[in-house]
Amino acid sequence: MxxxxxxxxxxxxxxxxxxxxxxxxxxxxxxxxxxxxxxxxxxxxxxxxxxxxxxxxxxxxxxxxxxxxxxxxxxxxxxxxxxxxxxxxxxxxxxxxxxxxxxxxxxxxxxxxxxxxxxxxxxxxxxxxxxxxxxxxxxxxxxxxxxxxxxxxxxxxxxxxxxxxxxxxxxxxxxxxxxxxxxxxxxxxxxxxxxxxxxxxxxxAKSPIGLRRGREAFFAIEGRPLEDQVAHLLGELVELAATEDAKEGITAFLEGREPDFTGR
CATH class of the missing domain: 3.90.226.10 (2-enoyl-CoA Hydratase; Chain A, domain 1)
Structure with a gap:
């Protein structure tokens, strides 16, 4: 190709x-x-x-x-x-x-x-x-x-x-x-x-959505004032915590097993 x-x-x-x-x-x-x-x-x-x-x-x-x-x-x-x-x-x-x-x-x-x-x-x-x-x-x-x-x-x-x-x-x-x-x-x-x-x-083996959103946030806060960075990252954290992967990751941790991430 x-x-x-x-x-x-x-x-x-x-x-x-x-x-x-x-x-x-x-x-x-x-x-x-x-x-x-x-x-x-x-x-x-x-x-x-x-x-x-x-x-x-x-x-x-x-x-x-x-x-x-x-x-x-x-x-x-x-x-x-x-x-x-x-x-x-x-x-x-x-x-x-x-x-x-x-x-x-x-x-x-x-x-x-x-x-x-x-x-x-x-x-x-x-x-x-x-x-x-x-x-x-x-x-x-x-x-x-x-x-x-x-x-x-x-x-x-x-x-x-x-x-x-x-x-x-x-x-x-x-x-x-x-x-x-x-x-x-x-x-x-x-x-x-x-x-x-x-x-x-x-x-x-990590969460695809966690990797993507985290990587995007890394670049998004570049060069911005600290207050803007923290505000942006807090919003991103709230949204990420609501994903199925985050819920699966926390459940797996509490159950002592490896998480099965799906990217959702």
């Missing part, structure tokens, strides 16, 4: 694989369109509770934008003069789609994540990386700056650590990435699949 990605569903987990290993899984317009389609499929499928995003091969998770595969207007900068063109551009549509996914998404890094590839990983809710993976924003080395992905990375990394990444363009280890907030877990390469699969199974 897809040219540049693979999409598979098993055990309530959708696995989306960037499948251009010969190009280090670089992002082209076609790949971005296919990613957005796959995310939409996963979001609409009640049989999917978690999404895992990974890259084919162990050389690169994603090397960022494929300059030869992006639209001409984006390559020569003309899109920057037109706000409508910016919003229609493939990178804009990709990075702004993550808060609306509706389901948890885990990045599995078996290879390096640099430039836009690092932004792609950082946009995921959780990031599990092999211990020999490197991360970086090398744009400054060629006279550029990680403009698009800075909006994503700045939400994960303290300002001074972010500036160090941007100013130096150096690659950091997965362990360093964990220390500064880019990576959730770092595991030996041989244990990567088990770690990702275990995390996905753990999350998939």
């Amino acid at each position: 897809y040219e540049t990605i693979r999409y598979e569903v098993a055990e309530r987990v959708a696995r989306v694989t960037l499948d251009r290993p010969e190009a280090r899984n670089a992002l082209s317009d076609t790949m971005i369109d296919e990613l957005l389609d796959a995310f939409g499929r996963a979001g609409a499928d009640d049989g999917v509770r978690v999404i895992v995003l990974t890259g084919a091969g162990d050389r690169a998770f994603c090397a960022g934008a494929d300059l030869g595969g992006l639209g001409a207007a984006q390559r020569d900068g003309r899109a920057m003069a037109d706000p409508d063109a910016i919003r229609d551009s493939a990178p804009y549509r990709l990075f702004t789609a993550f808060p609306r996914l509706g389901k948890p998404i885990i990045a599995r890094l078996a290879g390096h994540a640099v430039a836009g590839g690092l932004g792609l990983a950082a946009a995921c809710d959780l990031v599990v990386a092999a211990d020999d993976v490197k991360l970086g924003t090398p744009e400054v080395n060629v006279g550029l700056w990680p403009m698009m992905i800075m909006a994503i990375i700045n939400r994960n990394v303290p300002p001074k650590q972010a500036f160090k990444l941007y100013y130096t363009g150096r690659r950091v280890t997965a362990a360093e990435g964990r220390e500064i907030g880019l990576v959730t877990d770092v595991v030996p390469r041989a244990e990567l699949d088990a770690a990702v699969d275990g995390l996905a199974r753990t999350i998939a």
Whole structure:
């Protein structure tokens, strides 16, 4: 069905694989369109509770934008003069789609994540990386700056650590990435699949409606005053507590058994 990605569903987990290993899984317009389609499929499928995003091969998770595969207007900068063109551009549509996914998404890094590839990983809710993976924003080395992905990375990394990444363009280890907030877990390469699969199974066993409403609330309160955040979250809690899953979860807890969540 897809040219540049693979999409598979098993055990309530959708696995989306960037499948251009010969190009280090670089992002082209076609790949971005296919990613957005796959995310939409996963979001609409009640049989999917978690999404895992990974890259084919162990050389690169994603090397960022494929300059030869992006639209001409984006390559020569003309899109920057037109706000409508910016919003229609493939990178804009990709990075702004993550808060609306509706389901948890885990990045599995078996290879390096640099430039836009690092932004792609950082946009995921959780990031599990092999211990020999490197991360970086090398744009400054060629006279550029990680403009698009800075909006994503700045939400994960303290300002001074972010500036160090941007100013130096150096690659950091997965362990360093964990220390500064880019990576959730770092595991030996041989244990990567088990770690990702275990995390996905753990999350998939939770209430789908609880995960969705909680994730939506997380993004909805961003940047709002504390009073607004608390008011919004209280309203969300009241509505969530009235769901069948919440009632089942509380009953199961009192009865000492595992809950059987249905997403209602």
